[in-house]
Amino acid sequence: MRIDVHAHYYPTALLKRAERLGADLSPVRRISLASEDKADLEARLKMMDEAGVDMQALSVSSTQPYYERESEAADAARESNDLYADLVARYPKRFAAFAALPLPHVDAAMKEMERALDQLKMVGVTIGTSVVSRSAAEEAFEPIYAEMNRRGSALFVHPAGLGVCSPLLRDFQLTWVCGAPFEDTMFALHIIRRQIPQRYPKIKIIVPHLGGALPVLYTRIDATKPMFAAQNSEPPTTTMKRLWYDTVAQNNTAGLKCAVANFGADRLVYGSDYPYQLHGEYLNSVKYVQESGLPKADIDKILDQTAARLLGLDR
Amino acid sequence: MRVDVHAHLYPAAYRAVMQRLGGETMRYPLGSDEQDELDARFEMMDSAGVDLQVLSVSSQLPYFDREADAVDGARAANDLYAEFAAQHPGRFRAFAVTPLPHVDATMKEMERALDELKMAGVTIGTSVMNRSAADPAFEPLWAELDRRAAVLFVHPAGLGLCSPLVRDFGLTWPVGAPFEDTMFAMHLIQRQIPVRYPKIKIIVPHFGGVMPLVLPRIDQHQELFLKDASEPASVTAKRLWYDTVGHGSIEALRCAHAAFGADRLVYGSDYPFQLREHYLRSVTYVQDAGFPAADVRKILDTNGARLLGLEPPG
Numbered sequence: 001m002r003i004d005v006h007a008h009y010y011p012t013a014l015l016k017r018a019e020r021l022g023a024d025l026s027p028v029r030r031i032s033l034a035s036e037d038k039a040d041l042e043a044r045l046k047m048m049d050e051a052g053v054d055m056q057a058l059s060v061s062s063t064q065p066y067y068e069r070e071s072e073a074a075d076a077a078r079e080s081n082d083l084y085a086d087l088v089a090r091y092p093k094r095f096a097a098f099a100a101l102p103l104p105h106v107d108a109a110m111k112e113m114e115r116a117l118d119q120l121k122m123v124g125v126t127i128g129t130s131v132v133s134r135s136a137a138e139e140a141f142e143p144i145y146a147e148m149n150r151r152g153s154a155l156f157v158h159p160a161g162l163g164v165c166s167p168l169l170r171d172f173q174l175t176w177v178c179g180a181p182f183e184d185t186m187f188a189l190h191i192i193r194r195q196i197p198q199r200y201p202k203i204k205i206i207v208p209h210l211g212g213a214l215p216v217l218y219t220r221i222d223a224t225k226p227m228f229a230a231q232n233s234e235p236p237t238t239t240m241k242r243l244w245y246d247t248v249a250q251n252n253t254a255g256l257k258c259a260v261a262n263f264g265a266d267r268l269v270y271g272s273d274y275p276y277q278l279h280g281e282y283l284n285s286v287k288y289v290q291e292s293g294l295p296k297a298d299i300d301k302i303l304d305q306t307a308a309r310l311l312g313l314d315r
Numbered sequence: 316m317r318v319d320v321h322a323h324l325y326p327a328a329y330r331a332v333m334q335r336l337g338g339e340t341m342r343y344p345l346g347s348d349e350q351d352e353l354d355a356r357f358e359m360m361d362s363a364g365v366d367l368q369v370l371s372v373s374s375q376l377p378y379f380d381r382e383a384d385a386v387d388g389a390r391a392a393n394d395l396y397a398e399f400a401a402q403h404p405g406r407f408r409a410f411a412v413t414p415l416p417h418v419d420a421t422m423k424e425m426e427r428a429l430d431e432l433k434m435a436g437v438t439i440g441t442s443v444m445n446r447s448a449a450d451p452a453f454e455p456l457w458a459e460l461d462r463r464a465a466v467l468f469v470h471p472a473g474l475g476l477c478s479p480l481v482r483d484f485g486l487t488w489p490v491g492a493p494f495e496d497t498m499f500a501m502h503l504i505q506r507q508i509p510v511r512y513p514k515i516k517i518i519v520p521h522f523g524g525v526m527p528l529v530l531p532r533i534d535q536h537q538e539l540f541l542k543d544a545s546e547p548a549s550v551t552a553k554r555l556w557y558d559t560v561g562h563g564s565i566e567a568l569r570c571a572h573a574a575f576g577a578d579r580l581v582y583g584s585d586y587p588f589q590l591r592e593h594y595l596r597s598v599t600y601v602q603d604a605g606f607p608a609a610d611v612r613k614i615l616d617t618n619g620a621r622l623l624g625l626e627p628p629g
Contacts, residue, residue, distance in 0.1 A: 130480060166478035168442060168498050173540040177533055178501055181525055182494050186480055193484060213490060213525040216570055219562035220521075221489055228485030250531035254573030258528070261566040 001314065002286075003307040004048070005156060006208055006246045006271025007056035009097075010034040010063070011083040017076055018063050028063060034275040036087065045094060047279065051286045056274065057311060058084055058097040059126040062161030066103050066131050073102035077112050085120035096311065098126035098156045104134060106143055113147060123311050124154030124204070129187035133165050137190035149200035154310050156206050159183040184212030188243060189221070189236070193229050197242035204244060204310040206269060211245045215259040237262070244310060246271030247302060251288040265298035269307040316626055317598075318619035319360070320468060321520055321558045321583025322368035324348060324399065324407075325375060332391040336384045339375045339473075346587035348399065357406060359591065363598045368586065369623065370396055370409040371438040373470030378415050378443050385414030389424050397432035408623070410438035410468045416446060418455055425459065435623050436466030436516075441499035445477050449502035461512035466622055469519045471495040493524030500526055500552060501533070505541050509554035516622045518556045518581060522571040526552060530574045556622065558583030559614060563596045565604045577610035581619040 010028055012035055019025055033040045048056065065076030077100050084097035099116030101109040116122045125148060127136055136157075148155055163169035163179035164186055170179070188207050191197060197205065207214075214221070222235045229236055241263055248271045249255045260268060272285040289302055308314040326348040330340045345352050360368065377388025389412050396409035411428030413421040428434045437460065439448055446452075448469075460467055475481035475491035476498060482491070500523050503509055509517065519526075533540075533548040541548055557575055560583045561567045571580060584597040601614050620626035 133479070135480060135484065164476060164478045164480050164494075166476040166481075166498075167445070168447060168476050168502075172447065172498075172502060172505060174498070174501055174505075177536045177540050178497050178525065178529055181529055181532070182476075182490075182497075185490055185494075185525075186484075186486070189486055189490060190480075190484060210528065213493060213528065216522065216525060216528055216561075216564070216567040217490055217493055218567065219564040220493070223562050224489035227487075228489050249528065250535050252528060252531050252574075254570045255528040258566045258570040 001308045002052055002054050002270065002304050003311065003313065004053045004056045004272045004274065005206055005269050005307050006248050007058055007274040008034060008061040009058040009084065009087065011036045014060070014063065014080055014083055017079060021067060021072055021076065023063060025063070028061070031275045033278060044274070047274070047282045048094065051283050053272075053286070055093065055313070056095055057123055057156070057307075058087070058095055059156050059158060060100045061158055062128065064103070064128045064160070065100050066128060070102070070105040070108055073105055074108045074112065077102035081112065081116045081120055081122065085122060096123035096313065098122065098124050098154070100126055101144070103127075103131045104140070106140060109144055110147060113144070117151065117153065123313070124156060126156045126158060128160035129157060129183035130160045130162060130165070132160070133162070135190045136187060137194045137196060139194075145196055145200045145203065148203045152202040152204070154204040154206065157184070157187055158208060181209050181212035184209050185214055185217070188212070188214055188240065189228065192232070192236050192239045195232055195239070197239050198234070201242065206244045206246055206310070208246045208271065209248050210255055210259040211240070211243070211263075214240060215255065215262050218262045241267060243267070244269050244306070247289055248273045248285070251284050253288055253292050256289065256292055257294070260294060260298065265294065265301050266306065268302045269310065270303045316620040317364050317366045317582065317616050318623060318625065319365045319368045319584045319586065320518055320581050320619050321560050322370055322586040323373065324370045324396070325372070326395045326399075329372065329375070329392050329395055332388055333375055333377070336377070336379060336388055338377060338379070338388060341375070343587050345590055356586065359586070359594045360406070363595050365584070365598070367405065367625070368407055369435050369468070370399065370407055371468055371470060372396070372412055373438055373440065374473040376440050376472070377412055378440060382414065382417040382420055385417055386420050386424065389414040393424065393428045393432055393434065397434060400434075408435040410434065410436050410466070412438055413456070415439070415443045415453070418453060421456055422459060425456070429463065429465065436468060438468045438470055440470060440472035441495035442472045442474060442477070445474070447502045448499060449506045449508060457508055457512050457515065460515045464514040464516070466516045466518065469496070469499055469517065471520070493521045496521050496524035497526055497529070500555060501540070503555070504533075504548050504551045507544060507551070509551050510545065513554065516556065518558055518622070520558045520583065521560050522567065523552070523555070523557045526557070527567070527571040527574040553579060555579070556581050556618070559597070559601055560585040561600070563593070563600045565600055568600065568604050572604070572606060572610070577606065577613045578618065580614045581622065582615045
């Protein structure tokens with residue numbers, strides 16, 4: 001079963017609410033074919049068919065319901081999850097969806113997670129690489145990881161789109177170009193630093209874009225362990241192999257191979273970054289894995305096996 | 316000729332100057348200029364077949380708000396480095412530092428360092444404190460480097476991208492440094508410096524950080540950060556050179572080789588942060604990567620020497 005774990009959906013009502021609450025939607029506005037319109041959905045399903053994708057596991061991307069005011073965050077998260085669950089109910093074989101949480105409000109997040117996973121039957125949770133300017137691995141958020149671990153949930157991570165809060169990226173329009181993979185890397189190292197993957201081993205954490213810079217910084221990160229993870233009982237790269245990584249890499253075959261060599265094919269899952277990869281690019285998100293020269297058994301795991309198991313859809 | 320373009324020396328006299336000026340003064344094992352430390356360094360160079368190290372004082376850069384302080388630091392570093400190169404011809408050359416962000420003083424010190432002290436090129440931080448090194452204010456520096464067809468060795472500023480999410484989590488060097496390399500390369504591309512000043516030989520360390528992975532991504536998102544360019548961003552990225560400091564990761568080296576090609580990779584070690592077996596490995600991992608022999612030769616023994624004018628262009 002071919003599942004695309006990295007695909008976004010932007011219902012109009014959600015964007016309107018985000019805009020009303022002051023979100024910068026410019027990265028969302030520039031794209032098309034991502035709304036609930038019939039034509040958009042038909043085009044999406046056609047691309048999925050062409051690429052042999054059975055199902056997309058949808059997430060909100062950087063339009064997370066993260067607001068300082070708890071009521072705003074809680075309302076936005078509820079509406080978001082309801083809209084996603086509604087689409088899934090209409091196309092149960094083609095879509096699943098990750099629940100968004102009203103962070104940084106932990107109690108509200110716990111309640112919404114329960115509702116989304118138990119009542120709406122969503123397939124897992126999505127989280128930003130940071131909660132606005134706070135680390136997503138902060139101690140305050142620990143109950144959320146504990147609960148996901150209890151449930152054995154999948155957690156789909158996505159760049160917050162804040163350019164790591166660095167003026168040297170944000171002021172230079174590099175927030176998405178290289179800020180996003182930096183954020184993926186930063187998130188992975190923040191959770192490794194706090195040993196979240198060891199302490200909560202049942203959470204299936206999926207980091208996008210091959211883990212950002214992790215595949216090329218693999219050995220450097222172990223060599224510099226004393227600087228950021230001195231107390232950890234295992235090398236950071238061992239902890240890294242407790243996570244999963246999606247294949248969104250703009251068809252960088254050498255990058256994919258570098259990730260497979262370091263993490264193992266078992267740790268990679270297919271993702272497209274729909275709607276930022278459309279038509280031929282959507283097709284290529286599958287094809288570049290098929291044509292990578294990796295062993296067939298590895299390709300099968302990456303494209304068609306591992307994600308279904310992670311999301312509990314193989315039963 | 317095997318040239319190590321990424322090697323540091325932190326002389327005691329320079330650390331004393333930096334201490335007086337309030338700069339970074341960390342002492343690293345086998346990184347100073349005491350005779351026994353130099354002996355150990357030469358022994359490691361011999362074991363790795365390294366003929367020459369081109370020294371840089373990064374990341375202890377003399378970038379200060381007060382112009383007089385910056386000038387003091389830069390002059391001290393360049394005088395000391397020129398002296399080491401003179402004392403150990405054939406083993407050391409050195410990149411000049413300049414007293415940024417002060418442009419006039421930088422132009423003066425660059426002229427002195429390159430013309431009088433005959434230094435091998437210039438080194439620059441990925442940012443000048445919290446300012447982009449590609450800031451329009453620094454344009455005269457780029458124009459002059461281009462006029463001279465100088466080598467420019469880039470080094471992380473060690474400021475973790477000025478990001479609290481990097482700096483407050485012990486990540487300034489583990490990943491902040493390679494992030495800074497990428498940020499620097501992207502700032503250059505954004506301002507089209509490699510296109511406008513094509514004669515500068517710019518060497519970005521650590522394969523350019525995450526550049527080998529994001530090369531197709533920067534093309535696809537080009538309209539977000541670069542409009543009206545005459546070429547794709549990845550083509551401009553390939554106008555730069557990248558050193559091989561990669562902590563022995565053959566997988567990463569292969570990724571960089573696939574992205575940039577052997578012509579754009581130059582050997583570097585990051586001495587004294589890679590000592591003994593790690594120093595040796597900085598050479599052998601290039602030899603063990605499974606590249607054609609001609610590519611290994613270019614990366615280890617030809618590209619660096621040619622960039623520095625120590626071997627005729629082939």
